[in-house]
Amino acid sequence: MSASNIDSNTKLPYNPKSAQSILDYGEKLLGHSLRDLHPDAKIFKGKGGLGDSVEYYHYGYEPNTKPEPDFAEAGLELKCTPLRVLGDNSMASKERLVLNIINYIEEADKSFETSSFWHKNKFLLLMFYLHQSGVDPVDMLFKLIRTWKFPEEDLKIIRDDWNKIHALITGGKAEELSEGLTFYLAACMKGSKSGEDMRKQPYSNTLAQQRAYSLKQGYINKIILLSYLDANLKHQLNLSEKRVKSLQKKYSSENIVKSVKAYKKGETFEELIERKMKPYYGKTIGQLSRKFGIQFNIFKKDVACDVCRAIFGVKTKKIQEFENAEISLKTVTLEAERDYVVQSMSFPYIRFVDIVNQTWEDSDWFKTLNSKFFFVVFRKSPDGKANKTKLEKAFFWNMPLSDLTIAEFLWNDTKKKVQDGDFSHFLTKTSKENIEKGNNICHVRPHGTKGQKVPTPQGTNEQPKCFWLNNDYILEIVKPHINKNEETK
DNA sequence: GCATGATCATGC
DNA sequence: GCATGATCATGC
Numbered sequence: 201m202s203a204s205n206i207d208s209n210t211k212l213p214y215n216p217k218s219a220q221s222i223l224d225y226g227e228k229l230l231g232h233s234l235r236d237l238h239p240d241a242k243i244f245k246g247k248g249g250l251g252d253s254v255e256y257y258h259y260g261y262e263p264n265t266k267p268e269p270d271f272a273e274a275g276l277e278l279k280c281t282p283l284r285v286l287g288d289n290s291m292a293s294k295e296r297l298v299l300n301i302i303n304y305i306e307e308a309d310k311s312f313e314t315s316s317f318w319h320k321n322k323f324l325l326l327m328f329y330l331h332q333s334g335v336d337p338v339d340m341l342f343k344l345i346r347t348w349k350f351p352e353e354d355l356k357i358i359r360d361d362w363n364k365i366h367a368l369i370t371g372g373k374a375e376e377l378s379e380g381l382t383f384y385l386a387a388c389m390k391g392s393k394s395g396e397d398m399r400k401q402p403y404s405n406t407l408a409q410q411r412a413y414s415l416k417q418g419y420i421n422k423i424i425l426l427s428y429l430d431a432n433l434k435h436q437l438n439l440s441e442k443r444v445k446s447l448q449k450k451y452s453s454e455n456i457v458k459s460v461k462a463y464k465k466g467e468t469f470e471e472l473i474e475r476k477m478k479p480y481y482g483k484t485i486g487q488l489s490r491k492f493g494i495q496f497n498i499f500k501k502d503v504a505c506d507v508c509r510a511i512f513g514v515k516t517k518k519i520q521e522f523e524n525a526e527i528s529l530k531t532v533t534l535e536a537e538r539d540y541v542v543q544s545m546s547f548p549y550i551r552f553v554d555i556v557n558q559t560w561e562d563s564d565w566f567k568t569l570n571s572k573f574f575f576v577v578f579r580k581s582p583d584g585k586a587n588k589t590k591l592e593k594a595f596f597w598n599m600p601l602s603d604l605t606i607a608e609f610l611w612n613d614t615k616k617k618v619q620d621g622d623f624s625h626f627l628t629k630t631s632k633e634n635i636e637k638g639n640n641i642c643h644v645r646p647h648g649t650k651g652q653k654v655p656t657p658q659g660t661n662e663q664p665k666c667f668w669l670n671n672d673y674i675l676e677i678v679k680p681h682i683n684k685n686e687e688t689k
Numbered sequence: 690g691c692a693t694g695a696t697c698a699t700g701c
Numbered sequence: 702g703c704a705t706g707a708t709c710a711t712g713c
Contacts, residue, residue: 499698501706531707542691545710629692646694649703663694664704671691696709701702 212260217273219323222259226278229258230436233329241338246626250337251280253303254327267300267316268584276347281420283343290428290447291343293420294331296379299413300366301390304374304401312362314589317385317413324348326423341453344427344436349552354384354419356460357521360468361385377411380572380598383469383525388414389561414648418526425451453518469521470596473512480511486587498586504531504576507591522574527596529574530688532678534592536580539682544629549647549664552618552656560608565667569607573597577678593681609637610667614644623662629670641673 214225217336234241234250236487238257243249251262255270255278269277282294299321311382312318328344329337350358361382368377377387390412391397398407427433428447439447456473457463463472480488485507489496492510496503508529509519521531532541546566560566574596581588599607614626626644627634634643646665 434702437707497699499707501697501699546691546706546708548705643693645692647705648696649705650696652703666705690712690713692711692712694709697707699705701704 212283214259219271219274219276219325222271222274222276222325223345223347225259226325226345227436229254229327230345231343231421232340233339233341234258235336235338242306242634243337249280250329250340251278251327252336254278254280255287259518267319269320269323271325273420276325276329277321277323278325280327280329282340283328283424284331288447288450289498290451291328291330291424293417293424296386296388296417297326297415297420298388298390299415301412302369302387304399304408305370307366308369308402310366312359312366315362315366317362321413322350324508328424344424344433346427346433346436348422348423352460353455353457354524356457356463357383357469357525358385359472369401372401372406372432374399374401374404374408376405376601378598378601378604379414379416379570383521383527383572384416384419386414386416387411392506411412416524416526419524422520422524437671451518453523454513454514454516454521456512473594473596476511477508479592481593482590484581484588484590488591489587498589502529504578505529505541508574508576508594526571527574528568528571529576532575532577532674534577534579534678534682536582539679541678544643544645544668544671544676546645546647546668547666549654549666550614550618550644552623552654552662556619556657558615560611563611565607565611566604568667569599569604571598575678575681577682593678595681597677603641606639607639608638610634610642610644614667618657621656621658621660623656623665626665636653640670642667642669644668 215221229237234254235258241253241257244252244256244263255263259278269275271278279297279299281297283291284294286292303316307316310316325347326345327342329340329342332340361384364382365377365387368374368381378391379386379388381387388411391410393409397410399410401408418574425447428437428439428444456476457469462474467475483491485496485498485503488507488510494506494510496506499601500506509515511663512519529544533543534541548564551564558564575595576594577592579590579592581590610627617623617626627682628645629643631643644665644670646662646663652664654664656662
């Protein structure tokens with residue numbers, strides 16, 4: 201079909217009132233690129249990329265920025281989104297799914313039900329294509345095409361997320377919005393941080409960066425995983441029973457909240473977690489072991505996760521809500537007799553080969569800092585006995601935007617040194633440059649197994665290093681959360 | 690006591 | 702075999 205078919209009198213090859221018909225017609229693209237079916241297809245300049253071209257060339261209508269869903273009569277919003285292939289050959293989302301731009305002025309007067317997010321995106325047509333770098337998007341192959349409606353349990357969290365975003369807008373703090381603020385639905389950056397992409401907000405004169413509603417990458421991954429198990433999509437994915445079983449085993453995750461009935465009236469997901477954890481604050485590892493009938497191994501790097509899973513009653517290795525929201529679960533250990541954190545916090549090593557090709561905003565370090573954290577705080581026992589280590593507190597945290605800006609300085613410095621082939625002068629905690637820039641947040645240090653080497657852009661091998669969050673920065677984050685609960689015997 | 694480089698336990 | 706998260710050991 202070509203552009204000339206846009207005339208509304210022309211008979212469309214699908215019924216625009218029927219989501220099923222739209223989906224069936226979309227499925228013609230499975231295993232094909234847009235250009236395979238529409239040889240004259242191209243990506244419109246300065247537009248939303250492949251999605252707009254699919255709307256125009258495949259579905260035969262002019263892309264628009266109306267608040268209505270793309271297929272208004274069927275209430276269906278079309279989204280094209282890229283996949284990447286994992287080491288085990290399974291597919292995962294390449295990025296977050298960006299939805300509509302938030303107009304702070306208009307959104308302020310809305311409720312969740314009347315919000316631009318819900319109005320436009322309550323029913324999605326997701327067209328997943330395989331991303332290949334350097335390839336024109338019109339030549340990328342579609343691998344999975346499905347519709348999506350939000351299940352009740354997810355919608356509860358999304359509604360809390362929307363309320364959180366909305367509260368910042370109505371509180372005149374739209375400039376403080378960040379992705380880590382929320383769980384599934386996020387306000388992601390859209391456009392640059394300066395000049396023309398700054399937007400007005402209704403209750404403050406401060407301009408705020410333009411942002412769009414988006415679904416977290418982890419949430420899109422969940423949709424893909426569910427697709428593997430969906431009998432209706434079997435014809436698309438063509439996987440053997442055995443393969444499906446092994447994927448299910450590898451990626452299975454159980455929900456903390458099995459039903460929305462588990463919430464108390466007016467309670468958010470965050471508050472529910474706090475309620476579940478609270479009875480165990482002050483308990484020792486030994487006490488928790490006895491309580492849950494699980495022998496926790498304090499030397500295991502993810503003992504904190506094991507403790508949380510026991511408390512939440514989650515049997516699988518992964519906690520579904522945490523996966524969906526891409527939450528980093530991190531352990532913080534306090535000294536026995538003073539509120540002090542000895543160790544800085546490590547992260548995966550810096551991919552020297554990748555960092556030189558990345559911008560701050562698509563870097564791994566930015567993604568890490570921009571996601572939500574769940575800190576599980578333990579306190580050492582005065583006698584040093586591992587089994588007497590106490591669970592002190594657990595809480596969600598996300599890095600304030602102002603601190604992200606400081607972290608950007610260290611990332612830029614590190615990238616430059618990697619580009620220059622200088623692997624021995626990364627900034628440590630007390631480096632002059634870090635102190636001058638007021639960077640009391642993070643530093644770079646060695647990290648890895650003994651003798652381990654990793655490749656550099658120069659073709660050499662170097663000792664792996666990673667970004668660390670400073671121990672005293674962690675302490676400042678933790679401080680407001682401790683000493684509030686009385687000592688429990 | 691703390692900053693930094695080094696190393697460990699685990700799991701895939 | 703090695704990546705990861707966490708902690709140890711050394712020296713100032």
